[in-house]
Amino acid sequence: MTIHYNIQDIEPYINWIYFYHAWNMNGKPEAEKMKLRGDAEQMLHEWYGKYYTHAVFEILDANSDGDDLILNGIRIPMLRQQKLIPDGLPNLCLTDFVRPASTGIKDNVGVFATTVDAELQKKYINDEYKRMMAQVLADRLAEGTAERMHEEVRRKYWGYAPNEELTMKQTHNEEYQGIRPAVGYPSLPDTSLNFIISDIIDMKGIGIRLTESGMMTPHASVSGFMFAHPQSKYFDLGRIGNDQIVDYANRRGIPVELVKKFLKFA
Template sequence: MHVLDASRVVGVVSDLLDGDRAQELDASNRTDQERLRDQYASKQRTALLTVEQARANRERVPFDELPVPDFTGVRVVEPDLNDLRAMIDWQFLFLAWELKGKYPAILDQPVARELFDDANTMLDQIIAEGSFQARGAYGYWSARSEGDDIVIDDPAAGPDGLRLPMLRQQTVKPEGRPNRSLADYVAPAGDHLGGFAVAVHGAEELAAVHEARQDDYRAIMVKALADRLAEAFAEYIHLEARRAWYEPDADPRIEDLHAERFRGIRPALGYPASPDHSQKQDLFDLLEAEKLGMGLTESFAMTPAASVSGLLFAHPASRYFTVGRIGRDQVEDYARRRNMKLSEIERWLRPNLAYEPE
């Protein structure tokens, strides 16, 4: 049996200890597992293009305008927590506690209202006592695309620059729909690429205080608030970056920010459009993230836990997408472009492989 989190263990164990309910649970679990097997198998049967065919069907966007940022290099940002608080998307606080409903309508539910009030009371105290600190940075570098690679020519990337290989969708698309890669949104010459990394520090220490008092509710709430502030920080710094690059007069409504109704994207490395987590190291090096108190684990998870990072694209046609399943030909090509062993690349891209590695 697999349960999503510890809070569901009690119900499952209770059913398993009852003879009749145990049989019902066993039957429903086997049905669910068979459904998941069929779902997985159907995905494996989805037709793929060769990587060259996919590249021939790349997204072709015009590069009539190549905005120039106000500066190149890295700028450190340490905003006031009250500024970040104003940009919090509270919807995800309720999702973290598995409460269903849309914010603010969900506040009509007594449990949700109590949770919201507790969160804000705790946030008041955190800000008053200075328990959290927000530190981040964003930057721009001269860049160009070369095939499916984004090449950073800026001296900050080293004497030979920095090559960021990108992956491309390989599934067969309906007529008129391209096989996308993030490299499609960078011009072959004269363009720029941005990047950012932000973190909220202090949550682990404060949560440990509550855990020592066996107050799990407050410990979990501390971490949830740090996550909300980190996401708000990403929104904050992205707005600053757009103003300094191609939207100097940007003054969006908070609803538009949360709905991502603005020009440009900030895809995170290791997520659907660029699923290789190991590329975070290049971004962290460019931003000198260690000086911000940020780090990466051996599996490239960010520390502290309340951290967000990603690339910044300015092109108005840029959009989020999922690379999805990729074939051995692209994986081999990607390993060559990354100058890494095939087996290592297969390990990082395991969820995306359309084949079983040797």
Template sequence: MILRNIDLAEVVKFINWTYFFSAWRIHGIYPGLESLCGCEACLQKWLLQFQPEMRGKALEARRLYSEAVETLKKLSESGALQIDAIVLICDAKAENEGITIYTDNKEKSVHLPMLRQQHPNETNGFCISLSDFISEKHDSIGIFAVSVRGADRIAEEYAKAGDDFNALLVKSLADRLAEAASEWLHRETRKKIWGYAPDENLSIEELHQCKYQGIRPAVGYPSIPDQSLLFELDKILDLRQIGITLTENGAMSPASSICGLYISHPKSFYFMVGEIGEDQLNDYAKRRDMQPDKLRKFLSCRCS
């Protein structure tokens, strides 16, 4: 299923502003920021919830948020950004320390080898892999991608004009819109497209707290640190359909793009593979049919 021109105003509701501020090195949580009316009295009342030493940062966050909202309004009105997505629900099973995904009535398949935590997880004492959340007999899995197009061109125009602030603002907003679109699409998938949680009724805050059933690990993120798996998912999704191209190093263009998996297991959870040993690197390289040295450049995790 391809979704084109997803409503930007709808996606904006799903932005996690905490991560936006972190990208600008304004660390912290600023509750109630989005509901401020803009008058001085409300601003001063809002500031009282922070310790005196944090109020300067809070004001900085408020100013940046106002700039961001105004920029998003302009982008929405101009139609300069296009948000597209693709999602497929496929048969799958776990095998050989990985996940095999079937398409076209099981006539085609793609195998995704998975990395496993080298050391036991602090939560349950096991070395976790995403393949643990998929049945070895028969299961289903979702694969998805979202792209935000137009931001690179706008940022480049700002940069050429010497406006580095707005160039960076547009880029950082596009990154957050890609994450927000992923959040929105995941909810749509759980409730409607896949429909395994049709009665879910969670607030945006609860979505950001991952209180839904299932997970959506993205390629290049802590649970799937091998960027080269994008080439395998591209065989199924044909990412060009939503304007995504891949470099030889597995980077996506436009940069504000995300591609990954939907796993519905009720006990699945997000985790970090973390540092892996040479033993696992060599084993994984065999399963990827790649030389270890070539594989290293695709891995976002450390190899000891």
């Protein structure tokens, strides 16, 4: 499924906290923040009808096999926390949120990618302030598109939360059921997973290209997985020990040094 969005439809999903963070505005006077946001909103309004954001996703049959995720027969190794966890709490892996293959019952997992028109990150090359503003807004729009898409997936396309009614604040606080961990983030640090995702969904179809390390261009792009389990939650892997790197490389079928390279880029 591919969806193209108008800028004005994604603007309400922008999390301005991260916008201010990108500008190092934490702790600055409210008037300065409002001036910056005013400039941002003016730029967004200038983009109405000229530029768009894009999403592609699939909801696939899935099961887990230990720390491996199996999507439509494709085996995708995952990493597990190794840090010390308080008594009674497990060391998490994303596969914990998927029904094991041993049950003989199929589960589902989503795969997604979002991006913006590439031209947005090439604008205003002769104006440093506007160029940076465009780049920060492009990043926020890609994230906002993932937020909007995930909402539509939960309520309609996957439909596991058809009666969900959340305010935008609740959405930004991740009070919905399920998670959408992104590649390069704490639970999915291996950028080369994008090569697998690209084979499953048509990332090129929405303008995303991958570098040798699996990084996406345009930079303002987001990719990852969607899990619906009611107890699923975001987590940080923490330090990844060499023993797990070796095991992970064996499960991926690629050299250990290459795995270390991919993890370095995350």
